[in-house]
Amino acid sequence: MKPLLKxxxxxxHFPIKKGLLSKIVGYVHAVDGISxxxxxxxxxxxxxxxxCGKTTAxxxxxxxxxxTQGNVFWKGKDLGAMSPAQLRSLRGEMQLIFQDPYSxxxxxxxxxxILSDPMDIHNRYTxxxxxxxxxxxxxxxxxxxGLTHRYPHEFSGGQRQRIGIxxxxxxxxxxxxxDEPVSALxxxxxxxxxxxxxxxxxxxxxSLIIISHDLAVVEYICDxxxxxxxxxxxxxxxxxxxxxDPKHPYTKTLLSAIPVPDPLRKRNRIILEGDVPSPIxxxxxxxxxxxxxxxxxxxxxxxPKMKGFGANHAxxxxxxxxx
Amino acid sequence: xxxxxxxxxxxxxNLKTHFFSREGVAKAVDGVSFKxxxxxxxxxxxxxxCGKSVTxxxxxxLVPEPPGKIxxxxxxxxNRDLLTLPPQExxxxxxxxxxxxxxxxMTSLNPVFTIGNQISEMFRLHxxxxxxxxxxxxxxxxxxxxxPSPDKRVHEYPHQLSGGMRQRAMIAMAMSCDPEIxxxxxxxxxxxxxxxxxxxxxxxxxxxxxxxxIQLITHDLGVIAEMADRVVVMYAGQxxxxxxxxxxxxxxxxxxxxxxxxxxxxxxxxxxxNAGELTEIKxxxxxxxxxxxxxxxxxxxxxxxxxxxxxxPQLTRAGENHRVRCWLHTKT
Numbered sequence: 001m002k003p004l005l006k007x008x009x010x011x012x013h014f015p016i017k018k019g020l021l022s023k024i025v026g027y028v029h030a031v032d033g034i035s036x037x038x039x040x041x042x043x044x045x046x047x048x049x050x051x052c053g054k055t056t057a058x059x060x061x062x063x064x065x066x067x068t069q070g071n072v073f074w075k076g077k078d079l080g081a082m083s084p085a086q087l088r089s090l091r092g093e094m095q096l097i098f099q100d101p102y103s104x105x106x107x108x109x110x111x112x113x114i115l116s117d118p119m120d121i122h123n124r125y126t127x128x129x130x131x132x133x134x135x136x137x138x139x140x141x142x143x144x145x146g147l148t149h150r151y152p153h154e155f156s157g158g159q160r161q162r163i164g165i166x167x168x169x170x171x172x173x174x175x176x177x178x179d180e181p182v183s184a185l186x187x188x189x190x191x192x193x194x195x196x197x198x199x200x201x202x203x204x205x206x207s208l209i210i211i212s213h214d215l216a217v218v219e220y221i222c223d224x225x226x227x228x229x230x231x232x233x234x235x236x237x238x239x240x241x242x243x244x245d246p247k248h249p250y251t252k253t254l255l256s257a258i259p260v261p262d263p264l265r266k267r268n269r270i271i272l273e274g275d276v277p278s279p280i281x282x283x284x285x286x287x288x289x290x291x292x293x294x295x296x297x298x299x300x301x302x303x304p305k306m307k308g309f310g311a312n313h314a315x316x317x318x319x320x321x322x323x
Numbered sequence: 324x325x326x327x328x329x330x331x332x333x334x335x336x337n338l339k340t341h342f343f344s345r346e347g348v349a350k351a352v353d354g355v356s357f358k359x360x361x362x363x364x365x366x367x368x369x370x371x372x373c374g375k376s377v378t379x380x381x382x383x384x385l386v387p388e389p390p391g392k393i394x395x396x397x398x399x400x401x402n403r404d405l406l407t408l409p410p411q412e413x414x415x416x417x418x419x420x421x422x423x424x425x426x427x428x429m430t431s432l433n434p435v436f437t438i439g440n441q442i443s444e445m446f447r448l449h450x451x452x453x454x455x456x457x458x459x460x461x462x463x464x465x466x467x468x469x470x471p472s473p474d475k476r477v478h479e480y481p482h483q484l485s486g487g488m489r490q491r492a493m494i495a496m497a498m499s500c501d502p503e504i505x506x507x508x509x510x511x512x513x514x515x516x517x518x519x520x521x522x523x524x525x526x527x528x529x530x531x532x533x534x535x536x537i538q539l540i541t542h543d544l545g546v547i548a549e550m551a552d553r554v555v556v557m558y559a560g561q562x563x564x565x566x567x568x569x570x571x572x573x574x575x576x577x578x579x580x581x582x583x584x585x586x587x588x589x590x591x592x593x594x595x596x597n598a599g600e601l602t603e604i605k606x607x608x609x610x611x612x613x614x615x616x617x618x619x620x621x622x623x624x625x626x627x628x629x630x631x632x633x634x635x636p637q638l639t640r641a642g643e644n645h646r647v648r649c650w651l652h653t654k655t
Contacts, residue, residue, distance in 0.1 A: 047515065159607070189607065191603040195603055216590040217588055220601070255590070259548065261572065275488070281655055
């Protein structure tokens with residue numbers, strides 16, 4: 001099987017401008033050389049803390065943020081070599097769901113208009129087919145079709161997120177990227193949206209990329225998970241081995257830091273020192289060395305390479321390179 | 324009742340805080356009662372709009388009036404009703420007796436004053452310290468909350484600190500007058516998990532050092548399980564269940580609490596091969612202007628009976644320290 005999406009050594013650097021002449025004084029290394037593949041029908045999770053570059057990675061994968069370096073291949077075709085018009089028509093196949101269901105829907109448009117917008121742009125489901133399509137989309141996400149003339153403010157947060165999902169489905173995409181799709185929702189509503197995403201994925205044979213800081217949510221939905229830290233992928237594994245046998249000290253810390261809703265579970269919390277360093281001047285060598293509990297001399301000097309542990313598990317850490 | 328009322332430091336009895344607007348009366352807190360004992364961590368859990376924050380604001384008497392108003396009940400702090408005390412007395416208790424920290428440390432710190440200035444204000448107002456003495460005390464507090472090089476940080480402004488550091492500064496300010504009670508309203512919700520772990524760890528340590536009672540308000544059942552000794556679950560302005568943490572998680576009684584517990588993915592359970600489907604709570608949180616009749620949860624409850632829509636259940640005893648507001652567990 002060929003990958004649907006292939007990311008090769010992708011870098012996104014944002015210039016920092018200062019002064020009257022907007023002189024470039026430095027770069028934010030948001031994404032700094034990541035590579036991964038996404039198979040058709042696969043659900044991939046990207047996790048990490050704020051500023052690790054997970055959202056930028058998702059945006060760059062769709063060329064919504066132009067990469068500074070590196071390539072994105074969609075079904076073997078290089079997105080960087082495409083004209084804006086070609087890119088636009090391709091984006092129908094890859095759609096986004098956003099975190100905040102309040103700000104991602106235009107308050108002056110009815111739900112019907114919001115859902116029609118992508119179909120108008122791409123000239124799909126025109127004429128008499130449109131009404132039928134709107135009904136279908138509403139029912140698919142669990143909303144009553146009679147509500148299409150209403151405005152976003154008449155809906156609750158969970159319902160708005162359903163509308164956002166319906167909009168993403170409008171053009172029959174093969175990939176949906178969800179950027180923190182459930183983070184802004186209440187606990188009881190979160191489960192509804194998670195179940196809906198899993199149902200849609202199976203029903204429409206979608207590939208999903210779920211970007212989230214919540215490892216429990218990602219474990220529940222995703223087949224494979226990438227862990228990012230300061231613009232780099234530091235570990236990748238299928239969900240079972242990542243949770244049972246994490247390799248990178250950062251992954252271990254992250255897993256141990258998450259409060260588990262079971263008062264009897266034994267905890268072995270690893271408490272890190274300090275905060276995530278600034279991506280403007282990321283640390284040399286291994287980017288995690290400033291906070292790592294297992295730091296060695298080599299970590300400051302040399303950047304570790306990805307090392308495989310079986311077919312579906314790899315981590316970048318010097319601990320596993322020493323002989 | 325099993326608990327002796329005279330040893331508790333804070334006792335809330337039938338508190339009612341309502342908001343009056345053109346759309347009607349929103350009963351944000353509608354008859355809430357609970358007690359806080361010395362040195363314990365009491366978790367208050369619920370979703371948005373359940374009244375957990377308004378309860379805390381009522382204790383501190385920070386409810387914006389109008390539109391809000393405490394229309395009934397008692398808040399007994401060492402057996403004195405805070406609702407009947409004059410403003411000067413309340414001001415003395417706020418900070419020195421009961422302190423509070425908030426979710427978003429950026430908006431609760433004043434951006435135009437240094438953190439040293441803001442922390443030493445506590446010492447000057449409540450303890451009558453001079454300027455120099457207060458600054459030295461502020462540096463000591465920053466050290467206690469593990470802010471690195473506190474003698475330099477004390478002269479920095481809130482925007483120069485990271486999110487985790489700001490929350491530490493807030494905690495330093497709250498703890499500076501050695502309060503008996505710390506109310507923490509979603510203290511780690513805006514923080515990253517590794518930073519959340521640091522702050523939770525710090526709170527546990529301070530609780531031991533200062534033997535402060537903590538009222539921890541959160542929507543995160545994971546944080547509750549790790550931190551709290553006892554838990555109060557709120558829904559639509561009322562307490563629906565109250566128990567020790569272990570009992571609440573292991574012998575859950577109220578269908579809403581059970582729904583909450585079954586609707587969150589538990590870390591590691593799918594990898595261990597025992598993740599069932601997430602059970603969702605049907606429907607949505609009702610508007611406070613339009614609450615269902617009878618039990619407030621009746622329109623979403625999987626175990627609804629006829630009586631639930633007609634009559635409101637009372638908070639009844641279901642064990643040594645376990646209370647629940649549900650007809651399923653009320654003998655009629």
